[in-house]
Amino acid sequence: MTIIAARRYAPDPAGRSAARVPGPLDLDEGFSPVPDGAFDWIGLCEPSHEEMDQVARHYGLHPLAIEDALNPQQMPKVDQYQKHLFVVARTATLEPGETLVYGQTAFFLGADFVISVRFGSNRAHLGLRATLEADPERLAEGADYVLHAILDFIVDGYLPIMDQLESVAHAMEEAAIDVFPEQQTIRRIFRLRRQLRRFERIVGPMEEVCERLAETEVALIDPTARIWFRDVLDHVRRAMARMRGLKETLAAIVETASLLEQHRQGEMTRQLAAWAGLLAVPTAIAGIYGMNFDFMPELKWHYGYFVVLGVILTVCGGLYWRFRRIGWL
Known part of the structure; x- marks a missing residue:
């Protein structure tokens, strides 16, 4: 059976602490019933239908909940059955290439047991x-409390994803200030936005799940334990x-990059227009003298060449001063 761990925890006589019962928990047909005050914690990873049916017979799990637990495409939810509470949570992992991969962890919470069924996630609960x-x-x-701890473990896995994606986004944001993004960068931005929309659609309902566990009366959740689920709810809201x-x-x-690029293009256009205006003056004057008419008074004037050059320099200097003053050059 794909059991990662199956252990029983029993309290001390004063009920102030609980310790693991030595030895593995035997889940065959003759397993021992759970003593008063104790509880079993079973961790399953991608079990088969037959293996799940065996666990269901031991703990009286509802067939509909079993069906949902074995379907790794469920949305986060909380269902109340007669003998147990059924919770579905979604895990997320950022793979190379900035691709988000999702998994599912389903929980069966009873008065004396908690069972987790994990699909598609490499973050095992052994360390927890x-x-x-x-x-x-x-x-x-x-x-x-174990249910809260695992949910908190799952939700805390969202925060490193946000850290990495924020670093990527801030780097692209800084680069876009200096130069307009290339097509490859723009495609990357749209891929990330698509990944985040999918994250919101798949993981977003986790906020509603945690809110129900923290704010409403739910069977098998002790009222004093709600404060722990409020902490998980706060982490979910922060991630979202x-x-x-x-x-x-x-x-x-x-x-922003488009606005900055438009501004840069506007500056270049103004500079080109300013230089075009400066070149237009000598071009126009030279064009007049290039018409090759015989009767032009200035052609016979001894100082005409220097006067025309002076006019060109004066007009161009005035235009240059004006363009510099208005910021076109």
Whole structure:
């Protein structure tokens, strides 16, 4: 069976701490019932239908919940069944090439058990389990605290993704200030925006899931445990806020770059117009003298050449001063 870990935790006589019961938890047909105050924590990774049916018989899981748990394309949700609570969460991983890959982790929460069914995620819960086992006082709070811990572990995985994408977006934003983005960069921006829209569609409902667990009365969630789910809700909201801000940044990069490019083109156009105006004066005067008429008074004037040069220099100097003053040169 694709069981990553199957362990039982029992409280001390005072009920202030819980410790792992030694030995593996046997899930065959003759497994021992869960004692009062204890709970089982089962971690499954991509189980088959037969393996899932075996676990379902032991813990009385609802067939509809089993069907949803084995479908890795479910949206995040919370369903209340008669004997257990069913929660679906979505995981996300940023792969090379800035591609977001999604997985699914489904939870069955009962009075004396919590079962996680993981698909498509490489972030195992073994490290989290070791951390919780090292804190027996928290572990004594029961299976609902374990559910909170795993949800918090999943949601915290969103933040590094936002960190990496924000670094990419800020680098492109700085580059766009100096030069208009190339086609390759623009295509990259639109790919990232498409990835973020998909992230919002797939992971966005996690906010509603955590809000329901934190703000409403849900069976099998102790009212004193809601504060822990509020912390998860805060992390989800923070990740989604950063995602929306990142979408706005990517959208603004192209818009801002276009405005800056228009400004740069406007400056170049003004400079070209200014130089064209300067060249127009000698061109016009030279064009007049190039008409080859015989009767032109200036042609016989001894100082005409120097006067014409002086006029050209004076007019061009005045135009140059004027263009410099208005910022065209």
